[in-house]
Amino acid sequence: MPAGAKSGSRTLGLLRQRGASLVHGLLPRCCALCSLPLAEPADRHSGWCGPCAASLPGVDAPRCPVCAQRTTAWPLPPGEPGATTPGPARPCPACRDAPPPFERTIALADYAPPLDRLVLALKFGHAVALARPLGVALAARIDFPVDLLLPIPLSAPRLAERGFNQAWLIARAIARAHACDSSAGKDLRHDAGVLARVRHDPPQALQALRARAANLRGAFSCQRDLAGLRVAIVDDVMTSGATLAEAARAVRNAGASFVATIVAARTLRD
Ligand SMILES: [Zn+2]
Ligand SMILES: [Zn+2]
Secondary structure, three states: OOHHHHHHHHHHHHHHHHHHHHHHHHOOOEOOOOOOEOOOHHHHHHOOOHHHHHOOOOOOOOEOOOOOOEOOOOOOOOOOOOOOOOOOOOOOHHHHHOOOOOOEEEEEEEOOOOHHHHHHHHHHOOOHHHHHHHHHHHHOOOOOOOOEEEEOOOOHHHHHHHOOOHHHHHHHHHHHHHHHOHHHOOOOEEOOOOEEEOOOOOOHHHOOHHHHHHHHOOOEEEOOOOOOOEEEEEEEEEOOOHHHHHHHHHHHHOOOOEEEEEEEEEOOOO
């Protein structure tokens, strides 16, 4: 190898080492939930300690693969063997009767303590670093191919008021965590410029459940052709699912071949 190439590769190696130690130095030192120091490299990567990660509300509960709502029974046809035992996940009765415009949903856990506090701190307390543990945990749960992550956009007035979009922070954290996982095979792109919010609506929480879907009709538009792409729409919380469903319709109208949703937390059914 020529001398120049040799010193060049050594410089590159040194830069990589420095880069790795710099990244390690930026990793969180304390658990996002209990604030105890994180000693293990894997815990520092994820951002929370093992006991906290394992104790998230409903983290291991069986969920509908379509809407991520908790299911207490696996709705197999009456009389079918194994109808009372967990088996391959099947859609919940609501998704079976009226399938939403997305095929899959990944939710980390229920929107309940302490995960709800963490989501609120990210959203309203400007604790933007909390997007990382959410993104790392969600990336590890993606068990289907995805080409593009699209965060649910905020309307321009709300973005100006808050200064950031928590869904974009989570989407970016998912993409970064996915890139760190060598088994993932390829980079997962996230793009905040594809989905646009064309109307500024009152906060969903202030509206009656039935009014939400009607108010959201046509609330999103897609800024590019998504023909043949497998898309996952990212948000912090799924409540009625109306916002994600309306965004999914826009994504599907733009040609996406598969639409999933990824949320940090899922509210329990009323
Ligand atoms: Zn902890
Ligand atoms: Zn469902």
